[in-house]
Amino acid sequence: MSGRRAERVGEAIRGMIAEMLLREIKDPRIGMVTLTTVHLTDDLRHARVFFSCVGDAAARARSLNGLRSASGFIRSQLTRRLQLRVAPEVTFLFDPTLENAERLASLLNDTYRKDD
Numbered sequence: 001m002s003g004r005r006a007e008r009v010g011e012a013i014r015g016m017i018a019e020m021l022l023r024e025i026k027d028p029r030i031g032m033v034t035l036t037t038v039h040l041t042d043d044l045r046h047a048r049v050f051f052s053c054v055g056d057a058a059a060r061a062r063s064l065n066g067l068r069s070a071s072g073f074i075r076s077q078l079t080r081r082l083q084l085r086v087a088p089e090v091t092f093l094f095d096p097t098l099e100n101a102e103r104l105a106s107l108l109n110d111t112y113r114k115d116d
Helices: 002-024 056-083 097-115
Strands: 033-040 045-052 087-093
Touching: 002 033, 002 045, 002 056, 033 097, 045 056, 045 097, 056 087
Parallel strands: 045 087
Antiparallel strands: 033 045
């Protein structure tokens, strides 16, 4: 049962952070960031927020630094807005899934063109 709660709270956290990035956090280091998923422990104390971003490795590193810098503000706002007893420790991690899918699609297209 607590696993389902962690999933629900994780989705709420993802939505809240996305809203904060859109409206409140104005760090120029954070580029075009998409929050892909949030893994929250069952005790709701640790949240791993996965993101993807547009750009190269340097843009990814800048965005990660900006997100890490804003994590204290994000943590306090999550606790206040979601009315949680314990403030979850927020850790941002890059999610390479979209890059891998794009690379795979490119390889498939190249293979398809060679067959013609």
